[in-house]
């Protein structure tokens with residue numbers, strides 16, 4: 001296998017790790033080398049192909065897995081964390097993630113928890129029986145998700161992670177796409193490692209979660225990056241971004257437009273989240289896309305409800321969203 005490696009200079013390189021599902025082609029893992037220490041940001045999925053790409057990529061940089069000093073995970077998703085257990089055990093590297101990760105590992109390792117929650121959501125938000133069975137079906141957890149392991153080092157917002165020779169990356173807690181998400185600012189270049197918080201061309205998925213207002217949290221996290229006036233940004237998928245803060249603004253605008261489209265839809269009268277999915281998203285979605293579309297739509301409708309822009313009432317076990325009386 002030929003390595004898909006790019007050396008950006010100033011101690012930063014990217015290794016592309018292949019993904020086994022449609023849509024995204026690879027996870028961008030980044031290597032920071034400083035004064036004999038080697039830091040790997042994200043590890044890709046747990047697969048033979050991903051492992052081979054990592055070994056080959058490190059080899060092209062004159063490194064071996066055993067040279068890794070530390071692994072930093074941007075967030076608790078399998079395309080970032082899947083192979084961490086293997087990389088950490090093979091290298092003995094320290095493993096750093098956000099301090100909230102230990103509380104979420106049980107759910108990472110047992111997909112039936114989230115799937116049962118999705119089945120309940122589907123029932124309460126008007127998904128018809130046939131689609132509901134598919135959306136809520138508990139399928140075997142794929143091997144590529146890997147086993148989530150406890151980090152050996154935990155960071156909070158603003159904490160510095162020393163990467164060697166006086167260089168450090170600063171953790172910026174950016175929840176929304178996932179609750180434990182961190183971006184990292186490099187002290188030497190000022191560049192941002194944005195994980196899945198900010199991506200070029202595509203907008204990261206923001207799913208409803210019972211822990212609260214995921215879209216509001218995500219928009220707050222986008223505003224934070226926007227205010228930091230970030231330029232060069234290394235995202236975990238697709239390609240390098242030159243203007244990270246501008247991209248944060250564009251993604252926020254995408255969600256504002258979507259919120260506007262949903263409010264428009266509710267002008268028809270009481271509407272279920274599933275009906276909003278049918279109106280907003282393209283037809284003929286696959287099961288995974290339906291699951292994501294339903295969850296994203298609920299996150300948007302709940303965002304509006306928590307700000308008193310819409311109300312909801314339950315009838316026959318199903319939530320109907322509507323505009324408040326004065327807006328009819």
Ligand SMILES: [Zn+2]
Nearest residue numbers: 075077177196
């Ligand atoms: Zn993710």
Ligand SMILES: [Zn+2]
Nearest residue numbers: 077079196236
């Ligand atoms: Zn990802």
